[in-house]
Amino acid sequence: MSHGFVAVQWNRRKLLYDLCIWACVALYLALFIGASDLAGADALSAPIVLMRALSTCAFLMLNVILCIGPLARLSPRFLPLLYNRRHLGVSMFVVALLHAALAIYWYHGFGVINPLASIAIVGGDFPFQLLGAIALAILFLMAATSHDYWNATLGGPLWKAIHMLVYPAYALIIAHILFGALQQNDTGFAPWMAMASVCVVGGLHILAALFKSGADFHAAKSSAETSWLDLCDWHDIPINRAQIFALRGAERVAVFRYRDNAGATKIAAVSNVCQHQNGPLGEGRVMDGLITCPWHGYQYRPEDGCSPPPFGEKIPTYRVKVEGARVLLDPAPLPAGSPRPVVEIPGEK
Amino acid sequence: MMADKKSPEKPDKPFFVGYLPMPAALARFYWPLALLLLAAAAAAGHFWAMQQQSAGEATWRPAAPEVLRGVLTLRPYPALHRFHPQNPGRIESVLLVGQGKHAANLPARFDGRAVAIRGAEILRGNWRMLEIPSVTENENGHENSGENSGTISLAEIPDENALRAELGFESLGGVVFRGEIADSKCFLGVMKPGAGAVHKACAELCLLGGIPPMLVVQNAQREKFGYLLLNTDGTSAAKSLAPLAAESVQVRGELLRQGDLLFVKMNAGGLARF
Structure with a gap:
C-alpha cells in the first residue's frame, strides 16, 4: 500500500515470483539456442537465432500475462500469479526490447538510411516491423508507468486505461507475426502458434466473462415504493465475504457481511473497485476487520472506505439497511471515504 | 435474484495476500506448478527451435x-x-x-x-x-x-x-523466370536465412546500398539458382529493384553470361509481381 514509494517493495513472494520468471526465461533461451543449428555450413546465423529465441520467449510471456487475469477470475487459486504480474510484464518488455534492438541492429543497421528511420521507410507496402515497433512503444509506456507512484499520480482510471492498452498491443503483435514470420516460407510452425494463442487467450477471456456474469453478479432490483434497492437475504452473503451487485448506470457495489473485531456481525456496502489497480474488492474478504483486495492486499475500513493509517486510499461507500432478512441499498454513492452507519445484525455473533 | 448457494458458514477457502505467508493449501499447489513451468519453458524452447528450417549450406x-x-x-x-x-x-x-x-x-x-x-x-x-x-x-x-x-x-x-x-558478354537468348528478388550478399551466406518476408527490410537496404540484386529461382527439386538482374540498358538494377526486394516476381529478359556469372537483362515492362 502506498504510504511511501520505493523502487520495489520486495518481499519473499515477489522474490520467488521473479526468480521463477527469470529461471523460465533463461531455460527457454538456453534450450532454444542450444537446439538451433549454429555450427557447420548449413548453420543459421547466430543473431537470427537469438532474435527468434527472444521474440518467441516474449510472445509466450505475453500470452501467460494475458491468461492470468481470466484465470484469476475463474479460480481464486490463480490470484498469486496476478499479485506480481507487473514484474512479469516488465520482464516481458525487457525481452521484447532485446529482440527489437537486435532486429534493428541486424536487419536495419549498416545501411544507407538511419536504422530507426528505416523502420518506417523500408519494408514494402505493409511493413510488419512498424506494427512491432508500435506494440513495443505501448509496452514501454506500460512498463514505465507500472510503478505504484504512477498509479497514484495518474489516478486509478487513467492508469487502468493505459494498462488496458495491452490488448491493442497484443493485436499488433499478432499482426506483426501474421505479416512477418507467418509469411516466411520456412516457418510453418508460426501460424499454429498464432492461432493457438488467439484461441487460448480469447477463449479464457470469454469463459471468464461467462462465468462471472452467470454466477457472481446480481442485478439489483429496485423497490417500486422507495429509491432503496432490495438486494438479497443477508444469509446469502458468506461471512467475511461479499456479494457483488451491478447497479444500472453506475459501478458495481460490494456488499460485505463480516464480523468486526468485537465479534459483532455487520453489513457494509462499498464500491467494488479498489483504488489501487481497480481490483474487484467484492472478490476479496474481510481480514482483521478490514476489507482486503484480492489482487494486492490493499485494505479499507468497512465503516468509512478509508485505508487504515498511515495509508491514504479511499473508496466510495453506500448506505445499507436490513429489513427482516432483506438487505436494502441506497444506490447513491457517498463520496470516497465517507463514514455512514454500518448495519449490525442483532443476535448474530 | 440469483443467490450464492454456498453455505456462508462453511470453512473459508484459502485467501492469498502477497505480503502475508502463503496459505499451506496454495503453497502445495504452487511448488509443483513452478516446477511444471520450468519444465514447460525448457520444452517449449527446445521444441520451437526444432521447427526452424535450414537456410542451406553457405x-x-x-x-x-x-x-x-x-x-x-x-x-x-x-x-x-x-x-x-x-x-x-x-x-x-x-x-x-x-x-x-x-x-x-x-x-x-x-x-x-x-x-x-x-x-x-x-x-x-x-x-x-x-x-x-x-x-x-x-x-x-x-x-x-x-x-x-x-x-x-x-x-x-x-x-x-x-x-x-574471355570476359565479354555472351547472349544466351530470351528467358522467363519466376523467383524471389534477393540481395546477393545476404542470400549467398552473410545472413541465414537471407531471403523471405522477414528479411525484406534488410534486402531493401542492401539493394539501396548497391548490393547486386539476384533473382533466386527454385526448381522442382528445390535446388536454387541465382541470376543477377540488370536494367533494360544493362546497368545495375540494385536501386530500381529495392522496393521489390524479397518479393516474388516474374522476369522476362535476355540471359547473358560474363565469366561464369549469369545475368538477366530485363525487357521493358518485363518485370511483374506474381
Missing part, C-alpha cells in the same frame, strides 16, 4: 580474409575473374561487395586491370563472393608482400590477356 568468413588475384571488372557489378584454381579451363567470377549493406567502392582506374584484392569470402554452392573492407591502396599501387599491402593493388597474373579475352 559460409561467411569475416575472420579469415583471403587474397584473390584476377582481372577486375566494375560494370555492371564489381567482379574479379580468374581461371578456376581447381579447373583452370573454367573461369570463376567472384562478385565483390563492400562491408555492411554497401556496394564495393573500387577506384575506376583498376577497371580491367589484373589486381590482388583482399577480403572475406562468402560461399554458397558454386558462388564465391568477396566482402571488401573500406578500400585502401598501397603507396605505389602494386602488390607488396607483408602488412603494407592494401585492400587492392595491381598484380601480375599468368594468362592475363587470355583471361581478359
Whole structure:
C-alpha cells in the first residue's frame, strides 16, 4: 500500500515470483539456442537465432500475462500469479526490447538510411516491423508507468486505461507475426502458434466473462415504493465475504457481511473497485476487520472506505439497511471515504 | 435474484495476500506448478527451435580474409575473374561487395586491370563472393608482400590477356523466370536465412546500398539458382529493384553470361509481381 514509494517493495513472494520468471526465461533461451543449428555450413546465423529465441520467449510471456487475469477470475487459486504480474510484464518488455534492438541492429543497421528511420521507410507496402515497433512503444509506456507512484499520480482510471492498452498491443503483435514470420516460407510452425494463442487467450477471456456474469453478479432490483434497492437475504452473503451487485448506470457495489473485531456481525456496502489497480474488492474478504483486495492486499475500513493509517486510499461507500432478512441499498454513492452507519445484525455473533 | 448457494458458514477457502505467508493449501499447489513451468519453458524452447528450417549450406568468413588475384571488372557489378584454381579451363567470377549493406567502392582506374584484392569470402554452392573492407591502396599501387599491402593493388597474373579475352558478354537468348528478388550478399551466406518476408527490410537496404540484386529461382527439386538482374540498358538494377526486394516476381529478359556469372537483362515492362 502506498504510504511511501520505493523502487520495489520486495518481499519473499515477489522474490520467488521473479526468480521463477527469470529461471523460465533463461531455460527457454538456453534450450532454444542450444537446439538451433549454429555450427557447420548449413548453420543459421547466430543473431537470427537469438532474435527468434527472444521474440518467441516474449510472445509466450505475453500470452501467460494475458491468461492470468481470466484465470484469476475463474479460480481464486490463480490470484498469486496476478499479485506480481507487473514484474512479469516488465520482464516481458525487457525481452521484447532485446529482440527489437537486435532486429534493428541486424536487419536495419549498416545501411544507407538511419536504422530507426528505416523502420518506417523500408519494408514494402505493409511493413510488419512498424506494427512491432508500435506494440513495443505501448509496452514501454506500460512498463514505465507500472510503478505504484504512477498509479497514484495518474489516478486509478487513467492508469487502468493505459494498462488496458495491452490488448491493442497484443493485436499488433499478432499482426506483426501474421505479416512477418507467418509469411516466411520456412516457418510453418508460426501460424499454429498464432492461432493457438488467439484461441487460448480469447477463449479464457470469454469463459471468464461467462462465468462471472452467470454466477457472481446480481442485478439489483429496485423497490417500486422507495429509491432503496432490495438486494438479497443477508444469509446469502458468506461471512467475511461479499456479494457483488451491478447497479444500472453506475459501478458495481460490494456488499460485505463480516464480523468486526468485537465479534459483532455487520453489513457494509462499498464500491467494488479498489483504488489501487481497480481490483474487484467484492472478490476479496474481510481480514482483521478490514476489507482486503484480492489482487494486492490493499485494505479499507468497512465503516468509512478509508485505508487504515498511515495509508491514504479511499473508496466510495453506500448506505445499507436490513429489513427482516432483506438487505436494502441506497444506490447513491457517498463520496470516497465517507463514514455512514454500518448495519449490525442483532443476535448474530 | 440469483443467490450464492454456498453455505456462508462453511470453512473459508484459502485467501492469498502477497505480503502475508502463503496459505499451506496454495503453497502445495504452487511448488509443483513452478516446477511444471520450468519444465514447460525448457520444452517449449527446445521444441520451437526444432521447427526452424535450414537456410542451406553457405559460409561467411569475416575472420579469415583471403587474397584473390584476377582481372577486375566494375560494370555492371564489381567482379574479379580468374581461371578456376581447381579447373583452370573454367573461369570463376567472384562478385565483390563492400562491408555492411554497401556496394564495393573500387577506384575506376583498376577497371580491367589484373589486381590482388583482399577480403572475406562468402560461399554458397558454386558462388564465391568477396566482402571488401573500406578500400585502401598501397603507396605505389602494386602488390607488396607483408602488412603494407592494401585492400587492392595491381598484380601480375599468368594468362592475363587470355583471361581478359574471355570476359565479354555472351547472349544466351530470351528467358522467363519466376523467383524471389534477393540481395546477393545476404542470400549467398552473410545472413541465414537471407531471403523471405522477414528479411525484406534488410534486402531493401542492401539493394539501396548497391548490393547486386539476384533473382533466386527454385526448381522442382528445390535446388536454387541465382541470376543477377540488370536494367533494360544493362546497368545495375540494385536501386530500381529495392522496393521489390524479397518479393516474388516474374522476369522476362535476355540471359547473358560474363565469366561464369549469369545475368538477366530485363525487357521493358518485363518485370511483374506474381
